[in-house]
Amino acid sequence: MAKSDPRRITRTMPATQLVALLLAFVLAAGVGGVLAAGLVIPMVAGANAAADSTVAIYDEVPAELEPRPMSQQSRIYAANGKLLATFYAQNRVVVPIDEISESMQHAVIAIEDERFYEHGGIDVQGMTRALANNVAGHATQGASTLTQQYVKNMLIDQALQDGDQFAVIQASEDSISRKLTEAKMAISLEKTMSKDEVLQGYLNAAQFGSRSIYGVEAAARYYFDKHASELNVVEAATIAGITKSPSRFDPTVNPKDAKERRDIVLQNMWKLGYISTEERDEAKATSIKKSLDVNPTEIGCSAAGDSAFFCDYVTKEIVNNPVFGETKSERQQLLYRGGLEIHTTLDPKKQKAAAQSVEDAVNPGDASGLQSAIVSVEPGTGKILAMAQNIPYTPSEGGKNTTRVNYSADPTHGASGGFQVGSNFKPFVLAEWLKEGHTLSERVNATKTARWPQNFQTPCVGNLAAAEPWAPANSEGVEVGYISALEATYESVNTAYAAMGYQLNLCDLRTTAWDMGFRPTRSVQDGGRVVTAPEETDIDIQAPMIIGTQESTPLYQAAAYATLASGGTYCSPIAITSVTGPGGKDYDVPDANCDKDALPENVANTVVYAMEKVFSGTGTARALGGLSDGRPVAGKTGTSQLSAQTWFTGFTPNLSTSVWVGNADKPNEDHTSGNVVNGQYHRILYGSTIAAPAWKQYMDQAVDGMPVEDFGNADPDLVGVGAIQPSTPDDGGDDSSDEGDGDNGGDEGKGDEGNDRGGNGNGRNDAEAAWDAVTNGDWDALGDAWGDN
Numbered sequence: 001m002a003k004s005d006p007r008r009i010t011r012t013m014p015a016t017q018l019v020a021l022l023l024a025f026v027l028a029a030g031v032g033g034v035l036a037a038g039l040v041i042p043m044v045a046g047a048n049a050a051a052d053s054t055v056a057i058y059d060e061v062p063a064e065l066e067p068r069p070m071s072q073q074s075r076i077y078a079a080n081g082k083l084l085a086t087f088y089a090q091n092r093v094v095v096p097i098d099e100i101s102e103s104m105q106h107a108v109i110a111i112e113d114e115r116f117y118e119h120g121g122i123d124v125q126g127m128t129r130a131l132a133n134n135v136a137g138h139a140t141q142g143a144s145t146l147t148q149q150y151v152k153n154m155l156i157d158q159a160l161q162d163g164d165q166f167a168v169i170q171a172s173e174d175s176i177s178r179k180l181t182e183a184k185m186a187i188s189l190e191k192t193m194s195k196d197e198v199l200q201g202y203l204n205a206a207q208f209g210s211r212s213i214y215g216v217e218a219a220a221r222y223y224f225d226k227h228a229s230e231l232n233v234v235e236a237a238t239i240a241g242i243t244k245s246p247s248r249f250d251p252t253v254n255p256k257d258a259k260e261r262r263d264i265v266l267q268n269m270w271k272l273g274y275i276s277t278e279e280r281d282e283a284k285a286t287s288i289k290k291s292l293d294v295n296p297t298e299i300g301c302s303a304a305g306d307s308a309f310f311c312d313y314v315t316k317e318i319v320n321n322p323v324f325g326e327t328k329s330e331r332q333q334l335l336y337r338g339g340l341e342i343h344t345t346l347d348p349k350k351q352k353a354a355a356q357s358v359e360d361a362v363n364p365g366d367a368s369g370l371q372s373a374i375v376s377v378e379p380g381t382g383k384i385l386a387m388a389q390n391i392p393y394t395p396s397e398g399g400k401n402t403t404r405v406n407y408s409a410d411p412t413h414g415a416s417g418g419f420q421v422g423s424n425f426k427p428f429v430l431a432e433w434l435k436e437g438h439t440l441s442e443r444v445n446a447t448k449t450a451r452w453p454q455n456f457q458t459p460c461v462g463n464l465a466a467a468e469p470w471a472p473a474n475s476e477g478v479e480v481g482y483i484s485a486l487e488a489t490y491e492s493v494n495t496a497y498a499a500m501g502y503q504l505n506l507c508d509l510r511t512t513a514w515d516m517g518f519r520p521t522r523s524v525q526d527g528g529r530v531v532t533a534p535e536e537t538d539i540d541i542q543a544p545m546i547i548g549t550q551e552s553t554p555l556y557q558a559a560a561y562a563t564l565a566s567g568g569t570y571c572s573p574i575a576i577t578s579v580t581g582p583g584g585k586d587y588d589v590p591d592a593n594c595d596k597d598a599l600p601e602n603v604a605n606t607v608v609y610a611m612e613k614v615f616s617g618t619g620t621a622r623a624l625g626g627l628s629d630g631r632p633v634a635g636k637t638g639t640s641q642l643s644a645q646t647w648f649t650g651f652t653p654n655l656s657t658s659v660w661v662g663n664a665d666k667p668n669e670d671h672t673s674g675n676v677v678n679g680q681y682h683r684i685l686y687g688s689t690i691a692a693p694a695w696k697q698y699m700d701q702a703v704d705g706m707p708v709e710d711f712g713n714a715d716p717d718l719v720g721v722g723a724i725q726p727s728t729p730d731d732g733g734d735d736s737s738d739e740g741d742g743d744n745g746g747d748e749g750k751g752d753e754g755n756d757r758g759g760n761g762n763g764r765n766d767a768e769a770a771w772d773a774v775t776n777g778d779w780d781a782l783g784d785a786w787g788d789n
Contacts, residue, residue, distance in 0.1 A: 065151055065154060065155070065185040065188065065189055067154055067201065068154075068157075068158055068161070069094075069338075069339070069582050069583075070090075070092060070094055070154075070157055070204060070205055070214075070215075071088075071089055071090045071092060071157055071160065071161055071214075071336075071337035072088070072090070072092040072093055072094050072214075072215070072337070072338075072339035072582070073086050073087060073088035073090075073091055073092060073093060073218070073297070073339065074086070074087045074088070074334075074335055074336065074337075074338055074339060074340035074341075074342065075087075075340070075341055075342065076304075076311055076314055076315075076342045076344060077341070077342065077343050077344060078307070078344060078346040078347070078348050078351075079343070079344060079345055079346055079347055079348075079577070080347075080348055081343075082348055084301075084303075084304040084307050084310075084311050084344070084346070085298075085300060085301050085302075085303045085304045085308075085311045086297050086298070086299060086300075086303065087299060087300060087315070087335050087336050088212070088297075088299060088336055088337070089160070089212075089336045089337050090157070090160075090212055090214045090337070091211070091212045091213050091214060091218045091222075091297055091299075092204065092214035092215040092217075092218050093215060093217040093218050093221070093339075094204045094215065094217070094339065094582065095204065095215075095216075095217045095227075095228055095229075096200060097196050097197075097199060097200040097203075099217075099227070099228060099229045100200070100203055100216055100217075100228045100229060100231075101228060101229055101230065101231040101232075101236060103231055103232055103233045103235075103236040103237075103274075104203070104216055104220075104228060104231045104236040104239065104240070105199060105203070106236070106269055106272075106274040106275075107233075107236040107237045107239070107240035107265050107269060107274075108146070108199075108202070108203060108206075108236075108240040108243075109146070109199075109272075110240070110265060110268035110269040110271075110272050110274060111240050111241060111244075111264065111265045111268055112146055112149065112240070112243070113145045113146040113147075113149075114268065114272060116145065116146050116147075116195065116199070117195055119145060119147075120187060120190050121145060121147045121148070121183075121186035121187040121188075121189060121190040122145060122147075122148070122183055122186055122187060123145045144182065145186060146198065146199065146202045147186040147189060147190055147198050147202075148182040148183065148186045149182075149202060149206065150186075150189075150198055150201045150202040150205055151181070151182045151185045151186050151189065152178070152182055153202070153205035153206055153207075154201070154205060155167070155181070156168055157205065161333070161337060203215065203216045203228075204216070204217070206243045207242075207243060207246045208239050208242045208243055208246065209222065209223075209242055209246055209250045209252075210246050210247040210250040210253055211250075211296075213246075216228040216231070216239060218297070219239045219242070220235070220239070221295060221297065222294065222295060222296065222297060223235070223238065223239065223251065223252070223292055223293070223294060224291075224292065224293050224295075225293045225294075225295035226293075233266070233269070233275055233279055233283050234262075234283045234286050234291050235291060237262045237263075237265040237266045237269065237283065238251055238258065238262045238265075238288070238291065240265050241258065241261035241262045241264065241265045242258070242261075244261070249261045251288045251292060252292070252294060255288040255289060258288055259287075259288045262288070263284050266280050266283050266284055267280065300395055301315065301393060301395065302393065302394070302395060304393075306351060306352065306354075306355035306388055307346060307348075307351050307355075307387075307388075308392075308393035309387055309388065309389060309393055309406045309408065309409075309414070310344070310346050310351070310384065310386075310387040310388075310575065312393065312395075312404075312406060312413075312414070313384075313387065313406060313408075313409050313413050313414065313575055314342060314344055314575050314576060315335060316409075316412065316413040316414070317413070317575055317576055317590060318331060318334070318335050318340075318342070318576075318579075319331045319332050319335060320412055320413075321590060323587065323588045323589075323590075324579075324587060338581055338582075339581060339582045340579055340580070340581055340587075341578075341579070341580045341581075342576060342578075342579050343576070343577050343578045343579075344575050344576055344577060345378075345383035345384050345385060345574060345575055345576070345577060346384070346385065346386070346387075346575075347376075347385040347386060349701075349702075350376055350385050350386040350698075350701075350702045351385075351386045351387070351388065353386070353697075353698050353701035353702055354374045354375075354376065354386035354387070354388040354698050354702075355388040356697075356698075357374060357388075357659075357694045357695075357697040357698035357701075358372040358373060358374045358388055358389055358390045358659070358694055359390045360694065360697065361390065361659075361661060361678075361690050361691070361693070361694035361697075362390050362661060362677060362678065362690065363390070363678055364390050364391055364392060364401050365400075365401040366677060366678060367676065368675060368676060368677045368678075369663055369665070369666070369669075370661055370662065370663055370677060370690075371389065371390060371391050371407060371661070371662065371663065371664050372389060372390045372659065372660065372661045372690070372691070372694065373388070373389040373390075373407035373408045373554050373659070373660050374386065374387070374388055374389070374408070374554065374657065374658070374659045374660075374694065374695070374698060375387045375388075375408040375554045375555045375558050375657070375658055376558060376655060376656065376657045376698075376702065377555070377558040377559050377562045377573055377655075377656045377657075378562070378654065378655065378656075379562040379563075379565035379566035379569070379571075379651065379653065379654060379655070379656055380562070380566040380569055380571065380594070381571055381574075381592060381594070382559060382562070382571030382572050382573050382574045382592035382594065383573075383574060383575075383577075383592075384555070384573050384574065384575045385655070385702075386657075386698075386702070387406075387408050387409075387555070388408075389406070389407050389408065391403045391407075405664065407419075407553075407554070407660065407664055408553060408554045408555045408660075409553060409555055410519070410521055410532070410534075410553050410555070410556065411521060411530050411531070411532050412532045412533070414553075416521070416553060416664065417521055417522055417530050417551060417667075418520070418521030418522060418551035418552050418553045418556075419551055419552070419553070419640070419645040419660060419662055419664070419667065420548060420549055420550065420551055420640035420641070420644070420645050420667075421548040421550070421551070421552050421557060421638050421640070421645075421647060422475065422547065422548040422638035422639045422640040422641075422645060422646075422647060422687070423475070423476060423492045423494070423547065423548055423636060423637055423638045423639060423647075423687065424548055424557055424636055424637075424638030424647045424649055424658075424687075425513070425518070425545070425546075425547065425548030425550075425638075426489060426492065426497055426547070426548065426636060427489075427516075427561070427564065427607055427611060427636055428509065428512060428513035428516055428518055428560075429497060429500060429501060429504070429509060429546055430485065430489055430500075430607050430610060431512050431516060431599060431603055431604070431607050432504055432505075432508055432509040432512040432513075433485060433500050433504060434603045434606055434607065434718045435508070435512060435600070435603055436503075436504060436505070436508070438485065438500075438503070439485070439717070439718055439719060439720025440484060440485050440486040440489075440606065440609075440610055440718065440719050440720055441484050441485070441486065441719065441720035441721060442484065442485055442720060443482040443483055443484050443485075444482065444483065444485060444488065444496050444499040444500050444503075445481070445482055445495075445496070445499045446479035446480055446481060446482065446483045446488065446493050446495045446496040446499070447480045447481060447495060448471060448472075448473060448474075448480075448495050449471065449495065449498070449499065450469035450470065450471035451469055451470055451471070451498065451502055451543070452466060452469045452470070453465075453466040453469075453470055453542065453543040454466060455502075456501070456502060456506055456543050457504065457505045457506060457507075458505075458506050458507060458541050459505065459507055460507035460510075460541065461507070461541045464541070464542060464543065466543075470498070470543045470544065472494045472495060472498050472544065472547055473494065473495070474493060474494045474495055475492075475494060475639040475640070475641070475643065475686070476491070476492040476493075476494075476620050476637060476639055476686055476687070476688075477491030477492045477493040477618075477620060478493065479491065479493050479495070479496065480495075483496055485500060485610075486610050486613070486719075487618075488500065489610040489611065489613075489614075489636075490610060490611070490613040490614045490617070490618070490619040490620065491618055491619065491620060492620045492636070492637055492639075494547045497546055497547055498543075498546055498547065500546070501543070501545075501546030506541050506542075506543075506545065506546075507541060509545070509546075510536060510539045510541060510545075511536065512599070513539060513560075514536040514539060515570065515595070515598045515599060516560050516563045516564070516570060516598055516599055517556065517559045517560030517561075517562070517563050517570045517572075517598070518539065518552060518556065518557075518560050519531075519534045519552060519553075519556040519560075520534055520538050520539050520540070520550045520551060520552055521534070521551045521552055521553060521556075522550065522551040523538050523540060523550075524540050524542070524549070524550065525540045525541070525542065526538075548638060548640070549640075549641070554647075554649075554658040554659065554660045555573055555658070556573075557647070557649045557658040558573075558649060558656045558657055558658040559571065559572065559573045559656070561635075561636075561649050561650070561651050561656045561658065562651065562656035563598050563599055563604065564599070564604050564607055564608050564611070564634070564651065565608070565634075565651040565652065565653055565654075565655075565656050565711075566604075566653070567601045567604050567605060567711075567712045568596070568597070568598055568599040568600060568601045568603070568604040569594055569595065569596045569598060570594065570595045570598035570599070571592040571593070571594040571595075572590075572591075572592050572593050572594075573592075574589075574590055574591070574592045575590075576589045576590060577589065601712060602714075602715035602718060603715070603718065604712070605711060605712035605713060605714050605715065606714040606715050606718040606719060608634045608711045608712075608714070609634075609711070609714035609719065611634035611635055611636055611650075612632065612633070612634045612711070614634070614635050614636060614637070614650075615633065615634075615635070620636075620637040620686070620687065620688050621635060621637055621648065621650075621687075621688050621692045623688065623692075624688075624692055624693070624695075624696045627652070627696065627699055627700055627703060628700045629700075629703070629704075629708070631652055631703065631708045631709075632652060632653065632708075632709070632710050632711050633650060633651070633652050633699075634650060634651060634711065635648060635649060635650025635651065635692075635695070636648070636649055636650070636687075637686060637687030637688050637691075637692060638687045638691075639685070639686045639687050640662075641668075642668065642669070642670040642671065642672055643670070643671035643672050643684055643685040643686065644662060644663070644666075644667060644668050644669050644670070644671060645660065645661075645662035645667070646660070646661045646662060646671075646685050646686060646687045646689065646690065646691050647659065647660050647661075647687045647691055648687045648688070648691040648692040648694075648695045649695075650695055650699070652699075652703060652706075652709065653709035653710065653711055654703075654706055654707065654709055655699070655702060655703060655706065657695060657698060657699055657702070659691040659692070659694050659695045659698075660691065661685070661689075661690045661691045661694070671684065671685040672684045672685075677690060
């Protein structure tokens with residue numbers, strides 16, 4: 001025989017009999033105590049079938065109610081304290097009694113429980129009146145006190161927090177069990193709580209509107225755009241009148257019914273001496289419409305406007321981090337019911353500039369189908385200062401010209417699989433180049449050359465298998481013959497970087513890239529798996545890694561370049577500075593875990609020196625000419641195969657920013673054969689075409705008012721002087737007869753000019769002048785000596 005479920009829906013009975021039963025309970029409780037009441041009720045009930053199980057029901061009722069923290073809204077703030085978004089299952093803000101106006105306290109007592117300060121939780125006089133009224137055939141009355149109503153609201157809220165819908169039904173139904181529960185707990189509650197505590201509890205628990213408005217603070221903000229402490233007589237009476245029927249008496253839904261109810265509250269307040277005749281008459285003469293100043297509280301990140309994707313990133317930090325709860329469900333409950341105050345790193349000024357720059361770069365819904373994203377990180381702290389994209393946010397799957405995918409963030413925080421970074425990876429290669437003892441002045445073969453992958457240095461994974469040699473072309477700068485590593489960097493020459501990578505240990509390159517902050521979002525070596533919790537081993541070891549074939553995100557790139565900006569300190573990006581719960585409870589927040597030894601300082605500063613030249617001479621971002629105020633700045637363009645994804649990531653010593661422009665829906669879309677973006681024609685898209693100008697537009701505004709700082713000095717030994725010939729002219733591959741402009745490059749580089757600059761570079765450098773420049777720390781003069789500017 002199956003075991004019966006002890007939970008059951010209790011039977012209802014007419015209000016007359018129900019009030020009689022409760023009255024008997026109270027009278028018995030008054031004479032012989034609460035326990036004796038359980039014996040009296042069955043006798044009063046008589047032979048009615050509804051009373052057959054009354055004793056059993058009573059025995060099941062707990063004697064005490066232990067109030068839990070009530071479900072209330074959580075709020076996310078920008079760094080300056082500006083509210084970004086609100087989250088709630090019940091729109092409630094719990095406040096103490098001294099932050100609720102006396103008019104509000106008086107109004108709710110007047111309409112709900114005029115003998116509140118006289119009874120002990122159950123109103124015998126009220127029940128007697130209700131019983132007589134019901135027996136006489138008038139409109140039925142229930143005679144519940146504020147204490148009983150507080151109990152009911154608490155039971156419902158606790159059931160909702162527990163996700164127990166059966167308990168919600170039990171706490172809401174008009175039954176003997178529910179009334180007994182309220183009565184028994186109300187009496188017990190008033191033995192442990194003061195009247196002010198009970199009133200405070202009720203005013204914070206009750207529902208005051210049809211739109212999930214709970215508690216007087218949320219009601220005051222919604223209906224009158226003020227705090228509960230500021231409510232006047234008219235406003236208080238309006239709110240107090242709602243709770244009897246939150247839908248019917250909601251003044252924004254049924255203003256006529258709401259006014260009639262409000263006026264009843266005002267009459268009762270006058271009768272009890274809370275207001276004068278003049279105040280009553282003046283209040284009644286005020287129209288509902290005139291008194292309202294409705295201020296809806298929009299739920300979720302949609303309310304954050306241009307900051308919606310940053311807001312969404314923050315919610316993912318809460319929901320995904322075990323510090324906020326053992327399970328994802330618990331963490332989600334905490335966000336929507338826990339009353340959290342979440343303070344973040346977002347700089348509203350920079351955020352506004354970021355949003356404008358990416359929208360100007362690619363208009364939302366532009367016929368090109370391109371998308372753009374931007375993110376800024378503070379070097380040395382990891383703080384995310386801005387995060388925006390041109391396609392507006394939606395919390396759903398997305399519709400026309402909206403998306404829920406955060407292009408700046410990783411799969412866990414934004415549902416994005418990232419994008420091939422292209423030449424944005426080259427600073428990691430250059431850092432390893434310098435770490436392994438090479439210099440910026442060392443020259444490498446920039447002629448297109450085929451090399452077998454199995455001949456690259458990959459001791460951590462064994463020999464790479466390949467059916468054909470690897471012969472990359474150039475997407476941006478184009479050269480042939482021997483050029484310096486410096487020139488290969490600021491002109492972004494793939495063929496030269498392939499030659500550099502051939503001389504490096506790719507396993508060490510992986511470690512350097514990881515230490516600097518490169519984080520992959522897909523793993524080709526693992527079948528294209530989306531990487532949700534990246535580790536160093538997720539960085540693909542393959543020859544094409546040298547020119548950035550693996551995917552990452554703008555946030556990851558901004559954080560990694562911040563390592564260079566800070567002189568070698570890598571900090572994981574962070575969005576939250578503090579989280580506080582009700583009662584001042586502090587939660588641990590994700591730490592940036594800054595590593596000051598991520599990259600040797602001399603290496604970092606020397607890489608920066610090379611990246612500064614991207615903005616001048618023949619650099620790929622020469623058209624930008626740096627920032628408008630002339631402060632030190634460094635950066636790197638990035639263009640993937642077929643120009644499918646384009647980047648510009650750049651930084652000052654105190655701000656690192658990455659911009660991506662591409663097509664997230666068509667990651668391999670060819671952008672090398674004519675593109676119209678915002679009505680302007682571009683034959684080929686490069687990192688310098690759209691991403692770089694968007695970066696400059698933003699950075700010119702973002703750095704305004706920030707202190708002008710210099711980068712650290714480059715290491716002369718790593719810069720190098722003179723021409724260092726490769727030990728072996730043939731560096732392992734077959735020289736190509738191609739001119740070096742690749743399949744889709746050349747438009748932005750030197751083109752055929754490279755044919756006139758081949759050979760081993762003899763005669764191009766004045767070694768003596770170069771040495772003088774290094775000795776004097778005159779890096780521009782050094783560039784002149786090399787002939788690279």
